[in-house]
Amino acid sequence: MTVLTILLLACITFGTRYLFLEGRLPVRLGSNIKLFLSYSGPAVLTAITMPILFVHKHQLDTAVSNPYLWGALAAIAAAYKTANIYWTVGLGILVFAVFSSQASWFV
Amino acid sequence: MITFDKGIKISLRKGVVDMLPLSLAVLPWGILFGSIAVQRGFSWLEAQMFSAIIFGGAVQIVTVELIADNASLVTVLFTAFVISSRHFLYGLSLREKLSPKPFRWRLGLGFLLTDELFALSGHRRAYQGKLRLIYGLAAGGSFYLAWNLWTFIGIVAGASLPDLTDLGLDFAIAATFIALVVPEIKTLATLAAVITAAIFSLVFSLWELELGLVFAALLAMAAGFTVQQLRRPV
Numbered sequence: 001m002t003v004l005t006i007l008l009l010a011c012i013t014f015g016t017r018y019l020f021l022e023g024r025l026p027v028r029l030g031s032n033i034k035l036f037l038s039y040s041g042p043a044v045l046t047a048i049t050m051p052i053l054f055v056h057k058h059q060l061d062t063a064v065s066n067p068y069l070w071g072a073l074a075a076i077a078a079a080y081k082t083a084n085i086y087w088t089v090g091l092g093i094l095v096f097a098v099f100s101s102q103a104s105w106f107v
Numbered sequence: 108m109i110t111f112d113k114g115i116k117i118s119l120r121k122g123v124v125d126m127l128p129l130s131l132a133v134l135p136w137g138i139l140f141g142s143i144a145v146q147r148g149f150s151w152l153e154a155q156m157f158s159a160i161i162f163g164g165a166v167q168i169v170t171v172e173l174i175a176d177n178a179s180l181v182t183v184l185f186t187a188f189v190i191s192s193r194h195f196l197y198g199l200s201l202r203e204k205l206s207p208k209p210f211r212w213r214l215g216l217g218f219l220l221t222d223e224l225f226a227l228s229g230h231r232r233a234y235q236g237k238l239r240l241i242y243g244l245a246a247g248g249s250f251y252l253a254w255n256l257w258t259f260i261g262i263v264a265g266a267s268l269p270d271l272t273d274l275g276l277d278f279a280i281a282a283t284f285i286a287l288v289v290p291e292i293k294t295l296a297t298l299a300a301v302i303t304a305a306i307f308s309l310v311f312s313l314w315e316l317e318l319g320l321v322f323a324a325l326l327a328m329a330a331g332f333t334v335q336q337l338r339r340p341v
Contacts, residue, residue, distance in 0.1 A: 002153050005180060009170055009187050010160040016191040018142040018217035020198030023206035029199070032203045032332075039331035040324065041229035042201040042291050043282040046301045047308035047323040048222060055312045068278060069305070075282045081290035089128050092282035096268075100275055 010019025112235040117239045121225075122245025130253035130277035133164060135271035137254050140167050141261020147175035151262050158258035162251060165223065168246050193321050197225040204234045212240055219247030226287055284290070295338065300331030 019025065031039070039093070053068040054061055075092030082088065137158070144154035149171065156270055158168045166187045173183045205213055216224075216234070224247040227233075234240055263266075290296050304327035311319025 002149065002174065003156070005174060006153065006161065007157050007224075008184060009157075009166065010175060010178075012184060012187045012189050013161050013163045013194070014218055015167055016188070016194035016211070017198060017220040020202045021194065021205045021213045021217045021220075026264040029202065034203070035335060036328050036332045037200045039123075039297065039328040040196055041225075042288045042297055043304045043327035043331070044196065044222070044320070045226055045229075045288050045302050046304035047320050047327065049284045049288070050305045050308045051279050051312035054309055058313070058315065060136035060309065067275070068281065071278055072281060072285060074286040074335045076289055079286050083290040084126060085283065085286040089279065089282045092285065093128075093279060095189060096275065096278045096282070100132070 065097050067099035070099045114238050115241055118241040119245040122242040125227055126223065126246040126250050127311055128221055128279040128283045129226070130250050132276045132283075133223075133254060135255045135274060136164050136168070137257020138261035138265055138268060139270070139272055140164070140171065141263075142265020143168065144171050145172060145262050147264060149175075151189040154262050155258060158255045158336060159323060162218070163191065163253065164254070172212040183301040192318065193222075193324070194220065196321065199229060200225075201234070208234065208240070216240070216243055216247060219244070219251055221247070221250060223250050226284060229291065254271070294335070296331045296335040300327040303327040303330035
């Protein structure tokens with residue numbers, strides 16, 4: 001029974017992923033829809049990122065003691081300057097780690 | 108002159124490396140899932156099956172609890188559907204690029220199309236040509252292996268490991284997504300989309316809205332679209 005449920009769940013995750021990749025599906029995207037969809041990357045990624053940075057334990061956390069804030073600012077600066085994924089992730093994590101380990105700076 | 112074989116190797120490696128921060132960042136969640144599943148009475152095999160064939164972090168963690176609490180099958184499936192609905196957006200966005208590809212590529216990449224793989228699919232020429240397809244397969248495939256390995260560790264050792272989810276590894280996801288989004292902000296329309304997504308994702312997250320991600324993304328896309336239309340010369 002559990003295995004059957006797992007199989008049905010797999011059908012849901014795969015089905016939702018695959019559906020629109022199927023060319024025979026009679027869906028034609030007009031130019032307006034295509035323009036609308038062209039913003040999906042930045043829209044989705046920003047919408048995933050912001051709660052990681054600023055919602056902790058179901059609370060908004062915009063205090064200066066929030067290491068995610070400083071790590072993100074460093075990452076944004078690095079991304080703006082270098083447009084390089086490795087520099088951005090590396091510098092962001094470094095600054096995040098420093099501020100995480102130095103929470104006492106803000107006490 | 109780069110030979111085709113060498114190109115394949117480079118594409119494979121780049122896919123794995125680009126995905127690496129994301130593969131590592133989900134370690135605490137993979138372990139958490141494996142650990143919860145075993146604690147809630149699932150067999151090792153069932154727990155691993157979740158990651159092997161369902162392959163969706165939030166869906167797995169939520170449904171494993173629902174099943175253990177004896178929720179009805181309809182409730183379990185409907186909840187999974189709601190959480191998975193964002194995949195429709197990914198499929199639609201990649202439809203132009205992937206729907207003309209041979210079935211085996213659509214099948215493989217479709218199966219691997221997580222948030223993380225979608226994040227690495229934003230390039231204008233993503234999936235165009237064999238090497239870019241291989242890049243996607245390496246990125247998605249390495250993430251799949253990592254997620255299943257973390258799940259396995261959670262199944263075997265979850266009970267004896269501390270909760271790693273507040274360690275801050277999720278910052279790597281944020282940093283990677285920042286690296287992908289910031290260079291894309293070249294027009295006022297994209298900026299409007301990003302700001303809209305930023306505001307509404309926080310609001311909906313604080314409201315603990317199950318579909319918050321999808322709603323915030325749709326509002327952001329509408330904002331980008333509208334700004335683009337307003338600025339277009341008539």
